[in-house]
Structure formats: C-alpha cells, structure tokens
Amino acid sequence: MPQLEFELPTHLRPCYRPPVKFLVTGGAGFIGSHLCERLLAAGHSVWAFDDLNSFYDPELKRRNLREIQSRTQPFEFVRGDLADTDALAGLLNEVKFDQIIHLAARAGVRPSLEQPALYQRVNVEGTVNVLEAARLHGVNKLIIASSSSVYGVNSKMPFSESDPIFSAISPYAASKLACEALGHVYHHVYGLDVVMLRFFTVYGPRQRPDLAIRKFASLITAGLPIPVFGDGSSARDYTYISDIVDGVMACTEKEFGFEIFNLGESETVKLSRLIKLLEGALGKKAILDPKPAQPGDVPFTCADISKAKEKLGYNPTVRIERGIALFIDWLRENPA
Numbered sequence: 001m002p003q004l005e006f007e008l009p010t011h012l013r014p015c016y017r018p019p020v021k022f023l024v025t026g027g028a029g030f031i032g033s034h035l036c037e038r039l040l041a042a043g044h045s046v047w048a049f050d051d052l053n054s055f056y057d058p059e060l061k062r063r064n065l066r067e068i069q070s071r072t073q074p075f076e077f078v079r080g081d082l083a084d085t086d087a088l089a090g091l092l093n094e095v096k097f098d099q100i101i102h103l104a105a106r107a108g109v110r111p112s113l114e115q116p117a118l119y120q121r122v123n124v125e126g127t128v129n130v131l132e133a134a135r136l137h138g139v140n141k142l143i144i145a146s147s148s149s150v151y152g153v154n155s156k157m158p159f160s161e162s163d164p165i166f167s168a169i170s171p172y173a174a175s176k177l178a179c180e181a182l183g184h185v186y187h188h189v190y191g192l193d194v195v196m197l198r199f200f201t202v203y204g205p206r207q208r209p210d211l212a213i214r215k216f217a218s219l220i221t222a223g224l225p226i227p228v229f230g231d232g233s234s235a236r237d238y239t240y241i242s243d244i245v246d247g248v249m250a251c252t253e254k255e256f257g258f259e260i261f262n263l264g265e266s267e268t269v270k271l272s273r274l275i276k277l278l279e280g281a282l283g284k285k286a287i288l289d290p291k292p293a294q295p296g297d298v299p300f301t302c303a304d305i306s307k308a309k310e311k312l313g314y315n316p317t318v319r320i321e322r323g324i325a326l327f328i329d330w331l332r333e334n335p336a
Helices: 030-041 057-067 085-094 109-114 115-137 171-190 214-220 241-251 270-284 308-311 319-332
Strands: 021-025 045-050 075-079 097-103 142-148 193-199 225-229 256-264 285-293
Touching: 021 225, 030 045, 030 057, 030 085, 030 115, 030 241, 045 057, 045 085, 045 270, 057 270, 075 256, 085 115, 097 115, 109 115, 115 142, 115 171, 142 171, 171 193, 171 256, 193 241, 214 225, 225 308, 256 308, 256 319, 270 319
Parallel strands: 021 045, 021 097, 045 075, 097 142, 142 193, 193 256, 225 285
Antiparallel strands: none
16 A cells, blocks of 8 residues: 655754854843753753843852753853953954844843933943944844833733834833844844844743742742732733743744844733732732832733744743743742
8 A cells, every 4th residue: 555645844844953153141041041951952052141240149040050051062151241342252252153142131120210321231232232243243143132111001902013112111111122223223234133022021930039920929938928019900911931932942043134023922911810820829828018000010011922923933832820830830949
C-alpha cells in the first residue's frame, strides 16, 4: 500500500538557525534573566549587561545570574551603566554582536513621579547610547522594551498599536514614548531594524518585589496589610513571563524594518479579583489597607494582540488562574 505524502505547514517546519551572539541589557533582571535562559537553551551565545542598581535588592539579581551561570551554555555577564558610553563601546569593540535586546530601564510609574530626571537619564539617554553604539559598531537589529503605560488614559479598549498616544501621564510613560520615537529615528535615518515591544504588566517567577503580585503575596503570607489604591476596580492585562519571552524570541527570527507590537494576555483582571486569586492560591485572607488612587496610575489596560498574532505567531497560553498558581509555587520554593 503506498504511503501517504503530506507537507507540514510552513510555521511547523523545523528550521536550522545558526547560533547568534546576543547582547541583553538588563539581563540580570526579571524579564532579562528569563530571556537569557531561553536564548541559551536555543543554542545562542549571550552577554548580559546590567548595572545591578539598588532600585531593589541587587542580591535578587545576583541570584538570577547564578541560576543562568549554572548552565553549561556560553554566557557572560558584564557589569556596566548605560550612561557609560565607553563601557558600551568597549564591549561592542570586543564582541561582534548580531542582535541587541535592550530591556534595561528604570521601571515603575510611581517611583518615576519622585525622580523624573533619573528616568529621563537612564531610559531616554540610555536608549540613545544603545542605539548609537549599535549604529557605530554595525549591529543592525535591535529589540527594545517599551510599555503599555504609553497608552495613558485610553478610553478605547483593547489598546491597539495604531491608537494615538499623546497623553502620557507619568515620567516613566513619557520616557518610553521617547524611546519609541528614537527607535523610529534610527530606523528611518540609519536603516537599523528596530522592534519596539509594549509589555503589559508582566508577572511570574523572579518578579520584582515592588510589583503588585509579588508584593501582595509576600504581605499576605506575612499577615500584613496590603495597600489597595482606589476602590479595587482598576484592571490590568497581566501577562505571564513565559508568554512575554515567546514574543521576544519570535522577534529575533525576522527582520521588520520598524515595528511596534503589543505583548499582553488580552484579558483584563480587576484588582479585587487579583486579590481573591492570591488569597485562594495562598490559602490565606488578605488584610486590606485602602488608599486613595495614585497620580500616574491608569485605570485599566488591555492589549489588542492581533498584530503580534499575525506577524509573530504570538499566542499567549497562561491564563491568570494558572499563572498565579505557578508564581505562588515558585515563591514558596524561593522565599525572599
């Protein structure tokens, strides 16, 4: 009996990609450390550039680095500041990178209200320095982290990459808008291939301790009150770390010229529901400490991910219920 012959769809066919040399700025942080591990697992060589600043306990970043360094793949860590152009130039003179993934930034809406000049220096000037180093050293492809914060108070849901975004309401959001504009300039004027990724409230193992899910889980576990800003109706598009990394990895495999992509879960979760999910996973009731809504906070976020689905094959799979359970499992195994 003759064998049936068929052809796999293009997106399912195995393909060989030669190893690539990646520079990941912010590689010791939450998203960066997960991305470094995924790149290494895919057979690439990775250099992480990070200043290990004290925005949160640097020991947590060192712990991330130790986990990455415990693997056998080629990985190098370089401690440096984005403002130090000589440090960037020295590294790019030493290593011929194929791609740069620029994640390093001062993060957080509320801290940016207290130190707007610092956010300008690190996020905007730091991004210019990375783009300029890439241009001068022949690195044509860059992937740069932006944020859902750029949408500001957007009355249209879900948020689409084509929405007008001229209403930033925090220094952090304004700095990310500036980074997107700079990315477009370096594509338009110098021909660099630049992808801007608007991340929507990323969570999961190694999450920064100042972010709501980890902060709330730690406080609930300790029997301490959790600060609840507003009436609990604010909502976020919480995105699990593995889904974010899937999206970033997809961007490394093609050239786009210049593109902006939302990377979110496309599901909005109210703060009140998030607290209930954490209570269920921890088996402990939260003590609520009501506080007024904070300046700079947007009331809700929700990603339109149709563009990322079409052009990247992006398909987030970790719903909030499973993601919270996975995070709490990790937190119990890795107490602060």
